[in-house]
Amino acid sequence: MKTVSLGELEHKQLKNHSTGESYSLSGVISDFFGSKQVFLVHDVLLPGQKTSASYRHSIIEEIVYISKGNLTLKIGERSQAVAEGSFVFFDPQDTELHCLVNESGIPAEIMSFSVNRQDDAVIYNNNEAWRPPTLETPRMILRAIELSDAESIFSYARNPNVSRYTCWEAHQTIDDSLDYIKNNVFNHYAHGVPEPFGMTLKENPERVIGTVGCFWASRQNRAMELAYVIGEDFWGKGFAVEAAQVVMDYCFKEYSLKRIQARCFVENKLSARVMEKAGMVYEGTLKAVEYHRDQFWDMHYYAKVIK
Ligand SMILES: CC(C)(COP(=O)(O)OP(=O)(O)OC[C@H]1O[C@@H](n2cnc3c(N)ncnc32)[C@H](O)[C@@H]1OP(=O)(O)O)[C@@H](O)C(=O)NCCC(=O)NCCS
Structure with missing residues (x-):
């Protein structure tokens, strides 16, 4: 297991290839999670596969970043396309069940950041206070x-x-x-x-x-x-x-x-x-x-x- 501080991530950019927008990874993480400890898992979603199960509704604070491919977000009975380079924020306040499904014909890759600990996770440790450089x-x-x-x-x-x-x-x-x-x-x-x-x-x-x-x-x-x-x-x-x-x-x-x-x-x-x-x-x-x-x-x- 590897530990990375948020400060080290400050300049790591995630890019939305369709819009050209880029985001600071640490900025996205700290905006959402504040000072909590965050775990990261890289996953490949094969065609037809779902992100875990449709359980994401009450306890998990999570951000999923789609690093490759296109997915479909299912929220209750509704569906919404989410393109490569998008973030999906799963908030414990949400009351509806939701999950991501790969309905495309090609494998997709995602990065999931969450406060839930998982095996083989990389920990982004937000507790170490970031300071501007000298x-x-x-x-x-x-x-x-x-x-x-x-x-x-x-x-x-x-x-x-x-x-x-x-x-x-x-x-x-x-x-x-x-x-x-x-x-x-x-x-x-x-x-x-x-x-x-x-x-x-x-x-x-x-x-x-x-x-x-x-x-x-x-x-x-x-x-x-x-x-x-x-x-x-x-x-x-x-x-x-x-x-x-x-x-x-x-x-x-x-x-x-x-x-x-x-x-x-x-x-x-x-x-x-x-x-x-x-x-x-x-x-x-x-x-x-x-x-x-x-x-x-x-x-x-x-x-x-x-x-
Ligand atoms: C605005 C402020 C940051 C300027 O800082 P500073 O280090 O004095 O700025 P500089 O020395 O680079 O000078 C800027 C200009 O003001 C002039 N100046 C500064 N103090 C002066 C004074 N007491 N009397 C006359 N002119 C003065 C400088 O000569 C220079 O103008 P010039 O190039 O035409 O000669 C400072 O006055 C300040 O902290 N003010 C209070 C806080 C504030 O208003 N912040 C900005 C909020 S938007």
Whole structure:
């Protein structure tokens, strides 16, 4: 039996050959199973064969990925064709019996991911927490945030000048910074999302001076959104641009992206400058698109799109 951590799978892509779409295997698994331990079985379904029996209705959480061939999904009395490269999610909440049948004349291959242990299974161990890698810029080390960074984050996130144009409020106590790390940061990491990286100066990698990263704007369309914030003492020194460029290069490459977007309230002129200097192109302004702090805000949209 082989054990593989979810982090190792981050870049393994599954491709839908008919639509050309590709998916990150670890993203699909962690979205569905969260932090549970997952087992994988490869199966060949010969013509006329069913996936196990029609028992999949109450206890099993399972994803079946059709890696080769075409199958038919039977749900109660209904039938639905499922093509090569599709995922079928079997949810314990489903009340109807369902199974996959190979009604084609050629063998099909499937990969089943489930929380049920089976012999000869490969275990994808989600318990090992994923963290973004450490990246280097000319002046900075960009690294994963941990709980021990709460104090550094609080020291700038408490400043109302920093949160003036952000969608979050200034942190009132260090508990707000701890909650941000536990709920927001670790939730992103649990889903393999590289946002945020802690920005640290090379001479002091212990102290986080800001955060930068990309989260999914649309996973289906392989588009991410860039976000950044820096402590006021460090503004105007080009750190945001320097970090944004390295993080975008990493995300384009590692997540097979086509587009990274960023947006800011029109009043946030410094942020718009960061986007321009980081090589993003202005795409337009959406009027009254955010209702925040009892008022409507217009937002500038920028994006970097690669060939
Ligand atoms: C927006 C922000 C990340 C910019 O970071 P930064 O590291 O200062 O950015 P840069 O040094 O690359 O500078 C960007 C531009 O702002 C200018 N600038 C930065 N601080 C300035 C200041 N205090 N006064 C005047 N101009 C300033 C820079 O000179 C540069 O413009 P230029 O190239 O025309 O000279 C930072 O101001 C910040 O964290 N703001 C609060 C959080 C926030 O708004 N995040 C973005 C949400 S969309």
